[in-house]
Every structure is written in C-alpha cells, then in structure tokens.
Amino acid sequence: MPRAYTCSLQASDPIQFPDLCVICGKPQPGTTHRYAVKQSLSLSRFGGWQRIKVPCCRGCGWRLDLGRVLRGARFLLITAAVTLPATWLLYHYTPLRDATLGGTVFGIFCVVLIVNGFWEMFHPPEFVIDVTGSTVSFEFRDRDRAEAFAAANGMSFAALPTHGE
Numbered sequence: 001m002p003r004a005y006t007c008s009l010q011a012s013d014p015i016q017f018p019d020l021c022v023i024c025g026k027p028q029p030g031t032t033h034r035y036a037v038k039q040s041l042s043l044s045r046f047g048g049w050q051r052i053k054v055p056c057c058r059g060c061g062w063r064l065d066l067g068r069v070l071r072g073a074r075f076l077l078i079t080a081a082v083t084l085p086a087t088w089l090l091y092h093y094t095p096l097r098d099a100t101l102g103g104t105v106f107g108i109f110c111v112v113l114i115v116n117g118f119w120e121m122f123h124p125p126e127f128v129i130d131v132t133g134s135t136v137s138f139e140f141r142d143r144d145r146a147e148a149f150a151a152a153n154g155m156s157f158a159a160l161p162t163h164g165e
C-alpha cells in the first residue's frame with residue numbers, strides 16, 4: 001500500500017534539494033520547477049503564495065502541475081456528482097426543505113470530503129509540498145528520494161510507521 005514519506009523543515013530553514021528529479025528520481029534533471037504553495041496565515045511575513053524551486057525534469061514538471069490540477073478537478077467533479085443528485089432526490093422524495101435540506105446536503109458533502117481525504121492518504125501523489133503553521137513538509141512517495149532529500153538537509157530520516165503492512 002503506497003504511503004508518502006514525509007520530511008518536515010521549519011519554514012525559516014534553508015531547503016536543499018539533492019540534484020534528482022523529485023518525480024522520477026533522474027539524476028541532474030537540469031531544469032527546476034516552481035512549485036506554488038499557499039502560505040498559512042501564521043506565515044504572514046511571506047503572505048499569499050510562495051514558489052519553491054524543486055529540481056525536476058521538464059516533462060515531470062508538467063505531470064506535477066497536471067496531477068495537482070486533476071486532483072482538484074476530480075474532487076470538484078465527485079462533489080458535484082454526489083451532492084447535486086442527492087439534493088435533487090432529497091428534494092423530490094423526502095419532506096426535507098430549506099435549512100434541514102441544506103444541513104443534510106452539507107453532511108453528505110462532509111462525507112465526500114472525508115472519503116476523498118482517505119483516498120488521498122492511500123494514493124499519495126509522487127511529490128507534495130505542504131505548509132502547516134511554520135512547518136514545511138515535503139512528501140515523497142518514493143522512499144529513496146525521501147532519504148536523499150533528508151540527507152541533503154542533514155536530517156536523520158525515520159520511516160513513518162506503516163499501517164497494515
């Protein structure tokens with residue numbers, strides 16, 4: 001079962017990337033990709049979006065962006081595909097109206113959100129940068145790349161406990 005390997009740094013720490021493509025692991029990819037991350041509010045000294053340069057082949061950079069767009073689009077599509085018919089069915093076949101109907105649909109939306117979150121957890125993308133508070137997390141699906149990244153940043157790499165393996 002694929003799980004992401006996460007390396008976390010403080011936002012103020014300099015980030016060192018090993019000269020490997022973060023997606024396919026090709027040495028010296030020669031190009032970098034600007035990975036846009038949304039800063040959390042506690043990092044207001046940066047504010048808004050920040051771009052982190054990651055070593056990445058040109059083709060893999062496209063895949064990285066496309067993958068992020070597709071994941072967002074898939075979530076919107078699933079949400080629409082579930083909540084719209086559910087709203088229609090509830091409206092036509094139950095006496096739910098107004099706030100009660102809204103609350104029920106919101107409940108369904110929350111379930112979609114949770115299921116999507118679980119799916120993402122077990123199908124992590126090749127590479128993700130996540131900013132939480134003042135911590136920047138780099139998630140790699142490939143353990144070797146996570147270890148190379150950790151080594152380049154002088155971290156000792158500890159594998160996350162895996163469940164059900």
Ligand SMILES: [Zn+2]
Nearest residue numbers: 021024057060
């Ligand atoms: Zn690559």
